[in-house]
Structure formats: C-alpha cells, structure tokens
Amino acid sequence: MSNDTAPAFTVEAQAAKIFAWRRGFNASWLIDLGIKLGLFKDLAANPGSTAGAIAERLQLQAHHLEIWCNTACSFEILDATDDGKFSLAPFMDVVLASPGHPRYTGGYVQLGTDYASDDFRALREAFSSGEYKPFQGRDDTFSSHVSEATLGLQLLAARKLLPEIPFVKSALDAGGALLEVGPGAARQLIMLAKVFPAARLVGVDIDPTGVRIAREAIAKAGLAERITIIEGSIDDAASAGPFAAIVMVEVLHEIRQDWRAEVVAACGRVTLPQGWLVVVDETYPETIAELRDPAFRFAVQTGFEELHWGNVIPTRGEQMSLFEAAGFSPPERELVGEGFTVLKAQRLHTP
Numbered sequence: 113m114s115n116d117t118a119p120a121f122t123v124e125a126q127a128a129k130i131f132a133w134r135r136g137f138n139a140s141w142l143i144d145l146g147i148k149l150g151l152f153k154d155l156a157a158n159p160g161s162t163a164g165a166i167a168e169r170l171q172l173q174a175h176h177l178e179i180w181c182n183t184a185c186s187f188e189i190l191d192a193t194d195d196g197k198f199s200l201a202p203f204m205d206v207v208l209a210s211p212g213h214p215r216y217t218g219g220y221v222q223l224g225t226d227y228a229s230d231d232f233r234a235l236r237e238a239f240s241s242g243e244y245k246p247f248q249g250r251d252d253t254f255s256s257h258v259s260e261a262t263l264g265l266q267l268l269a270a271r272k273l274l275p276e277i278p279f280v281k282s283a284l285d286a287g288g289a290l291l292e293v294g295p296g297a298a299r300q301l302i303m304l305a306k307v308f309p310a311a312r313l314v315g316v317d318i319d320p321t322g323v324r325i326a327r328e329a330i331a332k333a334g335l336a337e338r339i340t341i342i343e344g345s346i347d348d349a350a351s352a353g354p355f356a357a358i359v360m361v362e363v364l365h366e367i368r369q370d371w372r373a374e375v376v377a378a379c380g381r382v383t384l385p386q387g388w389l390v391v392v393d394e395t396y397p398e399t400i401a402e403l404r405d406p407a408f409r410f411a412v413q414t415g416f417e418e419l420h421w422g423n424v425i426p427t428r429g430e431q432m433s434l435f436e437a438a439g440f441s442p443p444e445r446e447l448v449g450e451g452f453t454v455l456k457a458q459r460l461h462t463p
C-alpha cells in the first residue's frame with residue numbers, strides 16, 4: 113500500500129492508538145460488569161446515586177463500586193456531580209440499560225466478553241490446527257446476545273425494507289408467504305407477523321439451539337399458527353412456498369462457503385417469479401486500499417472476530433455472482449448503520 117497520501121505517523125501517535133484500543137478493551141469489561149451486576153439498571157432507576165448507595169442497594173463492595181463508577185465517569189458512560197453523585201450519561205440508558213431497544217449495544221459487547229474472548233484464546237492453536245468452532249450448537253445466552261446485537265437490522269428489514277417493496281407488500285397482504293433463512297431467535301419473524309398480519313411466515317435454520325429458542329418465543333407470542341420454524345435446508349421449506357420474499361439478516365456470511373452457492377440457488381428455486389431476496393450482511397474488501405476504507409471497517413473486524421467460527425465474509429464480487437447464478441437481478445445496494453450492506457434483488461428466471 114502506498115503511503116504517499118497517508119498522514120505522517122509519529123511513534124507517539126502510533127502508541128496512542130494502542131492505548132486507545134486497550135482502553136476500549138477495559139470499557140468492554142466495565143460494560144459487561146455493569147450489565148451482569150445490574151449497575152446500569154440500578155442507575156437508570158436511581159439517577160444521582162453515590163457509589164456507596166448503589167453498593168448498599170445491590171449488596172456489593174463499596175470500594176469496587178467506587179472504582180467502577182469513577183472509571184465509567186472517565187469513559188463518559190456516567191456523569192457525576194462534584195459531590196460524587198452518579199447518573200447515566202445522555203442516552204446510555206437506551207444504549208446500555210434497555211435490552212429490546214434497537215440501539216441497545218449490550219448484546220454486542222457481551223458477544224465479545226462472553227464468547228469472543230474464549231474464541232480469541234483458542235485461535236492461537238487454531239492457526240496451526242485449522243480447527244473451527246462454528247456458530248451452531250452454542251448456548252442460549254449466545255443466541256440471545258446475537259439477536260440483541262442484530263435487533264436494529266431485523267427491525268430495519270421487517271418495518272422498512274420489506275414493506276417498501278410493492279410486490280412484497282401486496283403479495284403478503286394478500287396471504288402470501290415469506291421465508292426467513294437463518295432466523296436465529298425469531299425476533300424478526302415475530303415482528304413480521306405484526307407488519308404483515310395476513311402473511312404465512314416460515315423460518316429455516318440449521319442451528320438446533322436457535323430453532324428451539326425460536327419455537328419457544330413464537331409459542332410465547334401466541335404465533336405458533338402463523339410462523340413455522342424448520343430445522344434443515346431451504347428445500348425442506350419448499351412445500352410451504354413459493355415465497356414472495358426471502359430475507360436473511362446477518363446470515364449470508366455465516367453460511368459455510370462451500371454451501372453458499374447452493375443455499376442462494378435454493379432461494380431462487382423457492383421464490384415466486386418476480387419475488388424478492390433481501391439480504392442484510394457485511395461486505396469484505398476486494399482490494400488492499402479498501403482495507404482502510406471506513407465503509408469496510410466493520411466487515412474487516414467481524415471477519416477477524418469470526419475467524420474461529422469459520423466465517424468468511426463475502427466480497428461484493430461474490431455477492432454479485434451468487435445472486436446472478438441463482439436467477440436474481442443484480443442487487444440494489446445500500447450501506448446502513450455501522451457498515452452493513454443491504455442487498456435487494458428480484459427473481460428474473462428459474463435458474
């Protein structure tokens with residue numbers, strides 16, 4: 113990579129970068145503790161509390177609370193008065209104390225502290241052995257963190273991307289069917305049941321833990337008659353189709369690379385003529401220059417974080433050929449949020 117246009121680096125600036133990332137590591141653990149010990153919830157309910165008052169309410173060590181509050185104040189997660197009364201800084205109630213809000217980031221942070229930490233520890237060995245620990249077959253907390261981390265994207269697809277496609281809206285309003293590939297904990301399917309009250313909804317996933325959690329959530333929401341979850345392949349869902357729309361949120365890069373073409377081709381086979389495939393995922397850089405393009409930053413760091421899962425983030429070129437080979441139009445492409453790609457394509461012909 114040419115350095116002609118790069119800023120003049122200094123040793124101080126390079127060292128400061130490392131210190132900032134190390135600070136981010138500590139901030140992740142401070143947030144993890146704040147969630148697990150109920151500190152954010154307590155502060156949301158009791159703004160203007162001293163560390164001692166929080167410690168007393170939650171039966172925790174006063175000294176530990178004092179250091180946690182001071183550090184959170186330094187990180188601008190908490191605000192404080194001069195006499196040591198702490199409150200959540202603006203919007204931190206939403207971002208750290210409101211699971212269920214689309215901008216809640218606790219699940220994403222805890223995917224790091226609860227899972228990525230162990231995955232990274234195991235990576236050293238995996239660099240020699242080449243062994244992976246895939247997404248599937250982990251525990252309920254993992255599924256819950258994942259669905260919290262992607263909630264904003266699920267909402268975007270359910271409430272905006274799909275209803276805004278006229279063909280999809282009219283077909284689903286008329287009782288048509290939608291397939292979600294990789295629904296995980298099924299939060300999006302439950303939202304879609306409200307957005308499209310006449311539609312038949314089907315989810316297909318290969319993760320037994322996710323399938324169980326999804327079925328429990330659907331039953332709890334009283335939607336078992338409307339939403340079917342299938343554990344298996346897309347062909348297993350074919351009899352419930354053809355589908356007016358197929359949606360995948362944070363799934364394409366999770367599909368094993370040697371299965372991806374077949375999975376997307378199967379989407380083509382079970383989609384109605386003129387039906388739509390809507391994908392929200394990440395796009396990996398195709399060139400060295402793109403490695404430092406902010407638009408690819410999130411995809412690059414996810415590719416590293418999920419290296420031990422065996423995930424390979426598709427490039428734009430791979431996405432284009434997958435869609436084309438499956439009989440979809442070249443996808444409309446949009447960048448959203450922290451660096452996610454929305455791809456929307458219509459089926460052109462039977463592949």
Ligand SMILES: C[S@@+](CC[C@H](N)C(=O)[O-])C[C@H]1O[C@@H](n2cnc3c(N)ncnc32)[C@H](O)[C@@H]1O
Binds near residue numbers: 263317344
């Ligand atoms: C990151 S999770 C996303 C789950 C959900 N869409 C969400 O946003 O919370 C990826 C999901 O894709 C599923 N998946 C991976 N490969 C699949 C395949 N070949 N067929 C169906 N689902 C698959 C995984 O099991 C997992 O549930």
